[in-house]
Amino acid sequence: MATDFKSIPLIVAFHGADISPLLANWDDPNMAEDKGVAEVVRQLDQACREAGFFYVISLTISSASFSIRQCIVIKQKGHGIPDSLVKEVRSVTRKFFDLPYEEKTKIKLSAATGYRGYQRVGENITKGIPDMHEAIDCYREVKQGMYGAFSNPLEGCNEWPTNPPNFRHLMEVYISLCTDLSRKIMRGIALALGGSVDELEGKRAGDPFWVFRIIGYPGVSCGHDMANSDIGCGAHTDYGLLTLVNQDDDITALQVRNLSGEWISAVPIPGTFVCNIGDMLKILSNGLYESTLHRVINKSPKYRVCVAYFYEPNFNAAIEPLDVCIENSGGTKKFEAAVYGKHLVSKILTNFVD
Ligand SMILES: NC(=[NH2+])NCCC[C@H](N)C(=O)O
């Protein structure tokens, strides 16, 4: 992030009040000439430069209005994922975490499961400190030997609970819709960076990898006596291109760090996703966009649920700054090429040490 933002920008389109022009025109090769698209692209660029975080509206609210940072939002259309599904995903998540520990740990994550499955509170580690959350981690399937030796740790299939009964199906439908939505937002971001609309497809992210985390944060009075920390998830950046955060409507817990080091809350706005950019987009943009530090602290007595979808480059893509971004940032290439899958695996191996 390059500024002292005090709130997270909301992407509001020309007349339409959302990202719908981008969704309506996503496969039009000349979409950049559409006025509505151009306005969304301008806002995406500003949000990514200033904060690295933004809200994308999902709801269909006829003539609802609210005010954030002087934007009055009226008459919103969808981002393409039904709000009923977005809510249902959180609701089955809550049901799963409500189960007894013995039930949850039947799908326990380990090196043998390719780091897929359930992790108890305190098992995930951020900068050496256990995080106060439990989660189910999922990744796009990695078959044996698929990308060579470096993908070995992630080989395996996801571990799904059988209870709640519709859990797996619901999540797989949701993942697929998140992939489609993210691809469209990335086309807007490609234009925002001054590239061609498909700059972030093909060898870079035409066959996107994804990470999916189903997360629960105990409330302050939930009896977790691990008094050593109240941090739900320590300060970190995300690893890939774009994250879509589906968070509980009634608890403010996600915090984003601005330029002067203040923590700015990503206050829940019902019917939106909080989006943020990851390390690979920082590299592609040659630092024009940063992967902003964020953390989670649940100070509420209530249990908080969050489902985070991470849209990533091709697993074996060598990601380096785009020429247009080097030009637009003073002509010096600031980052060497990084293979996305190697970055991911090195992060996972430090998240789970034993
Ligand atoms: N895949 C994730 N974004 N995990 C959450 C971040 C926390 C993780 N322990 C880290 O240090 O990166």
Ligand SMILES: O=C(O)CCC(=O)C(=O)O
């Ligand atoms: O719980 C949240 O709001 C965000 C979680 C997060 O940042 C992550 O899992 O990477």
Ligand SMILES: [Fe+2]
């Ligand atoms: Fe994150």
